[in-house]
Amino acid sequence: xxxxxxxxxxxxxxxxxxxxxxxxxxxxxxxxxxxxxxxxxxxxxxxxxxxxxxxxxxxxxxxxxx
Amino acid sequence: xxxxxxxxxxxxxxxxxxxxxxxxxxxxxxxxxxxxxxxxxxxxxxxxxxxxxxxxxxxxxxxxxxxxxxxxxxxxxxxxxxxxxxxxxxxxxxxxxxxxxxxxxxxxxxxxxxxxxxxxxxxxxxxxxxxxxxxxxxxxxxxxxxxxxxxxxxxxxxxxxxxxxxxxxxxxxxxxxxxxxxxxxxxxxxxxxxxxxxxxxxxxxxxxxxxxxxxxxxxxxxxxxxxxxxxxxxxxxxxxxxxxxxxxxxxxxx
Amino acid sequence: xxxxxxxxxxxxxxxxxxxxxxxxxxxxxxxxxxxxxxxxxxxxxxxxxxxxxxxxxxxxxxxxxxxxxxxxxxxxxxxxxxxxxxxxxxxxxxxxxxxxxxxxxxxxxxxxxxxxxxxxxxxxxxxxxxxxxxxxxxxxxxxxxxxxxxxxxxxxxxxxxxxxxxxxxxxxxxxxxxxxxxxxxxxxxxxxxxxxxxxxxxxxxxxxxxxxxxxxxxxxxxxxxxxxxxxxxxxxxxxxxxxxxxxxxxxxxxxxxxxxxxxxxxxxxxxxxxxxxxxxxxxxxxxxxxxxxxxxxxxxxxxxx
Numbered sequence: 001x002x003x004x005x006x007x008x009x010x011x012x013x014x015x016x017x018x019x020x021x022x023x024x025x026x027x028x029x030x031x032x033x034x035x036x037x038x039x040x041x042x043x044x045x046x047x048x049x050x051x052x053x054x055x056x057x058x059x060x061x062x063x064x065x066x
Numbered sequence: 067x068x069x070x071x072x073x074x075x076x077x078x079x080x081x082x083x084x085x086x087x088x089x090x091x092x093x094x095x096x097x098x099x100x101x102x103x104x105x106x107x108x109x110x111x112x113x114x115x116x117x118x119x120x121x122x123x124x125x126x127x128x129x130x131x132x133x134x135x136x137x138x139x140x141x142x143x144x145x146x147x148x149x150x151x152x153x154x155x156x157x158x159x160x161x162x163x164x165x166x167x168x169x170x171x172x173x174x175x176x177x178x179x180x181x182x183x184x185x186x187x188x189x190x191x192x193x194x195x196x197x198x199x200x201x202x203x204x205x206x207x208x209x210x211x212x213x214x215x216x217x218x219x220x221x222x223x224x225x226x227x228x229x230x231x232x233x234x235x236x237x238x239x240x241x242x243x244x245x246x247x248x249x250x251x252x253x254x255x256x257x258x259x260x261x262x263x264x265x266x267x268x269x270x271x272x273x274x275x276x277x278x279x280x281x282x283x284x285x286x287x288x289x290x291x292x293x294x295x296x297x298x299x300x301x302x303x304x305x306x307x308x309x310x311x312x313x314x315x316x317x318x319x320x
Numbered sequence: 321x322x323x324x325x326x327x328x329x330x331x332x333x334x335x336x337x338x339x340x341x342x343x344x345x346x347x348x349x350x351x352x353x354x355x356x357x358x359x360x361x362x363x364x365x366x367x368x369x370x371x372x373x374x375x376x377x378x379x380x381x382x383x384x385x386x387x388x389x390x391x392x393x394x395x396x397x398x399x400x401x402x403x404x405x406x407x408x409x410x411x412x413x414x415x416x417x418x419x420x421x422x423x424x425x426x427x428x429x430x431x432x433x434x435x436x437x438x439x440x441x442x443x444x445x446x447x448x449x450x451x452x453x454x455x456x457x458x459x460x461x462x463x464x465x466x467x468x469x470x471x472x473x474x475x476x477x478x479x480x481x482x483x484x485x486x487x488x489x490x491x492x493x494x495x496x497x498x499x500x501x502x503x504x505x506x507x508x509x510x511x512x513x514x515x516x517x518x519x520x521x522x523x524x525x526x527x528x529x530x531x532x533x534x535x536x537x538x539x540x541x542x543x544x545x546x547x548x549x550x551x552x553x554x555x556x557x558x559x560x561x562x563x564x565x566x567x568x569x570x571x572x573x574x575x576x577x578x579x580x581x582x583x584x585x586x587x588x589x590x591x592x593x594x595x596x597x598x599x600x601x602x603x604x605x606x607x608x609x610x611x612x613x614x615x616x617x618x619x620x621x622x623x624x625x
Contacts, residue, residue, distance in 0.1 A: 009207060010103050017092045024085060032452075036245070056093060059085045060150040072422030076408065083410040163406040167466060170370050170400035172392045173423045316390045320372055 018051050025055035034064035070177040073168065077155075077185035086151050087189060093147045094140075094193040098200030101136035106208045130284055132205045133214050137280035140197065140224055145277065148228055149235070152186045153249035156239030166320055175318075179236060179311050186232050194225055216283040219290055223276040223283075223297065230273050230300045231256075233307035240314040273300040321348050322384070323397075323474045323504045324369065329378035331364055331528075338364045340528040342378075346474070346521075351500040353519035353536075354508040355620060360525045362508035363403070366478050369506075370400055383473055396424060399467030399503070403479040405459055409452030413444050413462050416451060417469055424470040431469075438465040442495055457488035464495055468503070475505045481514050493518050512616045522616070526624045539619060546588040547612040548595060551580040553605035561604055568594060580608075 004011070025047045029040060038046075043062050047054040081087040105127045156179075159165045165178060198221055205212040231252070238251035259274040269275055275296045282288040324346040331339040339361045346352045356362045367373040369380055374389035381387065382394040407416055414435055421431030439445045442461035454462070460480060467475055477496065481489040489511075496505060497518040509515060515522060516536070523533040532539065552558055555578055562574040562581045570591045575582040585591060588611055599606055 007103075009204070010099060013099060014096065017096060021088070021092055024088060028085065052092075052096065056089050056147070056150075059089045060147075063084070068425045069423045072419055075422075076419050079415075080408065080410065163402070163404075164408055166372070166402055167400070167405060167407070167420070167463075168423055169372075169392055170395050170398065171420050171423045171466075171470070172396040172425075174392055175390065 021052060021055035022047055025058045028063065029058065032064055035062050036064050037062055069168075069173040070181055073173060073177055073181040074185055077181050078188075081185065081189055087193075090147065090151050090189060091193045091196060094144060094197035095200055097139045097144055098136065098197030099204050101139050101201055102132035102205040102208050105131035105135045129205055129209045129211055129214055132201070132209060132212075133217065133220075133284050134281045136197075136201045137220065137224065137284075140194075141227075141277040141280065144194075144197075145228065145231065148190060148231065149249065149252060152190075152232060152235050153238075153252060154245060155182050155186060156236060157243065157248040158245060160239070160243060160318065160320065161245060163320070169320065175315050176312050179240070179308070179315050183232060183236050183308060183311075186235075187229055190228050190232060191225065194228065214284050215286050216290060219293075220280040220283045223293060224280055226297060226300055226304075227273060227276040230276075230304045230307075233304045233311070237307040237311045237314070240311045240318055270295050271299045272296060273303060276300055322346070323348055323382070324506065325381045326365070326369070327379045327381070329365070329368065329380065330376045331361070331368060331373065332376050338528055339368075339375075342525070342528065342530055344523055344530055344533055346504055346506055348473075348504055349500075350504050350521045351497070351519045352504070352506045353515035353522040354506060354525060355510065355512065355515055355522055355616075356508070356525035357510060357624070361528045362525055363478055365525070366400075366476050366506070366508060369476060370395060370398065396470070397473045399470070399472035399475040401460075401463045401467045401475070401477040401480055404456075404483060405463035405466070407451045407454075407459065407462065410450055412448055412450055413439060413465070414448070416462070417466060420466050420469050426470060434469055434471070435465075438468055441465070441468075441498065443491070457484050457491065460484060460488065460492055461495065464492070464499070468499055472503055475499060475503050477505065477507045479509055480507065481509060481511060489514065512620060516616050524620060524623055531623045532619070536616070540613075540616065546585050548583045548585065548588060548592070549580060549608070549610045549612055550583070550595075550599070550604075550606060551608035551610075553579070553607055555579045557602075557604060561599075561602065564598060564602070565595065570594075 026044065029043050029047065033040075035043060043058050046062075047058055050057070108127055108131070169175065169178070202212045234255050235248060235252050238248040238255070242248055242251050256274075259272055263269045263272050263274050263278070270292075273296060275293060279288055279293060283290075283293070322345050324344075326342055326344050329339055329342040330337070342361070342365060354362055354365070364373060368375050369382065369387060371387050371389050371391060371394065379386060383397045385394050385397075387394045408419075411419070417435045417438070418431055421434065426434070436445070439447075442465045444458065444461060444465065447458070451459070451462070460483070464477075464480070467477075480496070481492050484492065493514055496507065499505065500518065507515070507519065520536055521534065522536050522539065524531050550561070552561070558576050558579055558581055562576050565571050565574050565581065565583055568585075568591070570587060571583055571585045573584040583595065592611070596609070599609070
């Protein structure tokens with residue numbers, strides 16, 4: 001536990017960003033029906049499994065046009 | 067002018083509501099934070115790798131290592147993210163036909179290009195600056211200092227390269243149609259510049275050096291003078307790309 | 321005053337000639353229906369008016385000002401509604417209209433006032449959702465609001481009803497005829513009943529040529545093929561009656577169908593009583609005697625052929 005302490009200033013922002021991105025992506029996925037690539041199931045899995053990268057891929061490639 | 071302001075506002079609204087801003091800021095911030103951390107942890111990471119028979123001695127990481135990491139991440143992954151986020155900004159509107167109504171209202175075509183470029187460069191500048199400040203902060207936290215030789219100029223070079231890339235994206239969007247055409251063309255332009263970089267006589271002028279020689283600058287292997295030619299060509303090419311986009315977009319079928 | 325003037329316009333895409341020598345004028349307060357089959361050149365003509373396409377030859381003037389391809393000044397006097405308007409889905413109708421108003425250079429309070437008026441007119445006043453969930457009909461209505469925002473002198477609608485269901489169509493037509501009280505409207509369509517319902521002037525476009533232009537009532541009366549339909553109680557005697565009708569010099573053709581006979585003749589006002597006299601003389605069991613009005617469809621089919 002003592003080893004982690006110096007790294008807290010890193011872990012906290014990373015966790016916040018991870019969670020924020022994932023939540024934003026999931027909310028978007030469930031509010032929309034159309035995706036440019038793939039389907040809802042695929043993107044839920046990608047977003048949940050691949051942290052940070054998943055939501056980014058969704059927002060840049062998967063998200064349909066509004 | 068009215069049209070330009072209104073459309074620029076719309077661009078910012080789009081970046082926010084389509085999560086482009088969020089993505090860009092989050093990613094660049096993470097790079098800014100992770101780079102010094104990775105540099106600091108390198109010895110730990112290596113020491114935990116089972117290497118049989120050979121003992122690797124890794125020098126104690128320094129501030130320079132932190133910034134080398136930063137430029138490595140930014141110039142590769144960072145640029146790719148910028149490409150992904152902004153590549154569709156023009157072509158998607160053209161394919162979808164969302165520009166028809168604003169233009170039928172009297173929005174000038176120049177304003178479309180200029181608004182888009184302006185909004186994207188503001189986003190790039192903001193998120194890049196955030197990443198830079200973050201990197202400074204964490205480097206200071208981990209190493210006790212953050213300054214390195216030519217740091218500011220080095221940061222400026224990579225920023226300028228980003229600005230140039232955004233102009234290329236804009237031009238690609240006016241030349242090629244389709245959702246991924248612009249992305250592809252920009253990638254091709256990048257690949258060509260990287261390939262050309264092999265020839266030492268040209269690479270003095272090559273914009274790519276602004277994204278690849280940052281470490282050499284930090285290590286004092288190159289001087290500001292070595293890169294000034296590239297800075298000027300990049301700046302000129304950026305302006306050229308924008309002017310070409312304006313001219314070509316005027317005749318683009320919507 | 322001439323709001324729109326097309327002067328000998330030609331347009332070809334490569335070798336394919338889409339518009340051949342199209343000239344037309346639209347004056348103030350006219351609700352002009354541009355009729356044509358699919359591919360007759362309606363959309364092309366409209367896009368040229370908006371400066372989205374370059375005419376191969378000829379000149380277009382909007383309110384006296386020349387339209388230049390790639391420039392957008394003349395568009396300030398025009399409101400445009402494409403057949404399928406595309407909006408920014410992440411905006412609400414109000415935000416979208418605000419963007420449009422700002423682009424057109426309107427003042428904030430003017431935009432707010434017009435937005436309210438227009439959203440009420442098109443029935444979207446209380447819709448604060450984002451546009452991406454809108455139905456076709458809602459988008460079309462927002463499209464009209466957007467087109468009318470800057471109080472244009474000319475409203476151009478490209479097939480505004482063709483993608484809609486009957487209710488949506490009726491709504492759009494009602495809104496357009498209301499809007500027509502304040503602005504000139506050019507309205508392209510291939511649905512003739514829509515034109516009959518709201519337009520006062522028509523132009524028929526066929527293979528890139530304007531084959532007919534004018535006042536809708538004038539056109540209908542000039543092209544009226546006088547027709548009388550007589551329906552008898554039973555099928556017996558119908559053909560005998562038809563033969564006797566055929567003997568009149570003014571009757572050009574008769575057609576028997578079950579217990580009815582359709583007579584084409586010249587001058588129903590002048591000679592109609594002779595037919596009635598014949599019916600009385602023959603003591604025919606008449607159920608129905610009907611002078612048929614020509615529809616726009618007849619006119620259209622006749623000129624397009």
